[in-house]
Amino acid sequence: MRRIRIRVAYDGTDFHGWQVQPGLPTIQGVIEQVVGGIEGRDVAVAASGRTDAGVHALAQTAAFSLDNPIPVDNLRKAMNRLLPYSIRILSVEEAAESFHPRYDAVAKTYEYRIWREEICPPFERRYVHHHPYPLDEDAMARCARLLEGEHDFSAFAAADEKDRLGLSKVRRIFSSSVERSGGRLTYRVRGSGFLKHMVRNLVGVLVEAGKGNVGEDGVRERLRPGCAVPCGPTAPAQGLFLISVEY
């Protein structure tokens, strides 16, 4: 058996997230169908992590095992021919037999895009969260920096993950910053790993900071182990991009 590692870009708009769900279009489901067709049997495709419904990827990493001896360049071309244009295979390469895109990942980078002007260009509408209301972007940038370092992110986990005791919620954030470019405000975060909904919850708190509802102390409080303060609203999925996964 060969182990194949792929990098995948996708527009999450029309999918119910990465993970297979019976009867619903998902990115994993569509890719498994295409790889299964090439291999002639069911093939499981694992990713570096699930992305939620509506979340996009500039470069997700995934892997699967094949018996088919098709050269990697041909496999990339065949997959792109069979996949919808909303999912593109950027690269295909041979990997170590033991390679696992989730367990072997050492860092991931996400971007969250907020459109700040009154009018959201039609061409951006699927790829940003439109928030044209006042925000103190300097306060957001200061709070974003506070997230760097190793912290217990329990307060930023999805509700259904909060109850899963025993699993560590400690993660290391290597960089966390906010940048304005034209009408677009981008939050960029690179870390060792992320809990379910964590990036969207970080953005939720940063937006609350921008509104003046949460200060730097409020952010620090939410980073204390076992914090029970509700994290603030989860930012909408469509502004979130998985940018890259490092190994």
Place this chain on the structure above:
Amino acid sequence: MRRIRIRVAYDGTDFHGWQVQPGLPTIQGVIEQVVGGIEGRDVAVAASGRTDAGVHALAQTAAFSLDNPIPVDNLRKAMNRLLPYSIRILSVEEAAESFHPRYDAVAKTYEYRIWREEICPPFERRYVHHHPYPLDEDAMARCARLLEGEHDFSAFAAADEKDRLGLSKVRRIFSSSVERSGGRLTYRVRGSGFLKHMVRNLVGVLVEAGKGNVGEDGVRERLRPGCAVPCGPTAPAQGLFLISVEY
């Protein structure tokens, strides 16, 4: 009656062009419905020119007449609230009673975007023509320059316009250039006016020039009055953007 002038951006993907067509979604149709709802009677909305099915606009100009005294800022907000996110009103202002977006236009700028790399990013797929095959882009740039000046563009008119004798096919092109940026090759053309399908036919010939099928002499030949040489394939609509209209 007030004369209202608007600038409109739209993603043409899901529309059958600007012009009203019974039973089909068109940009004019949707805007007339919204303005008619605000005015309480049918209102005709005129544009600087029709765009074909699938063609986009960064800033189309249109105009209509209203009795409703609603302030222009409120009208912009009301229209954007009622329109789909694929159509955005960028500005609304009072205009001279005689203003006509088509007859008063003195220049228009179009852009045509070709994606040159093997893989077209999912986020670009609706807004480019994907052509990853070899093209001599320098030859295309040289031929693009030849189009500048005043010429008879009969060879570049749509088939159904070629037969309309008596109407001048002479237009002035102020600038015509090709530029590469990352994976995107952009043809940008600014002119006094354009015949139906003219920009897409210009791009069709430039692509033929890039393939080596048409040389500079071939382009000059097509610019001779009454040229009967077929202009080459019409480039697909989805790569075309109306950038701006000048008055």
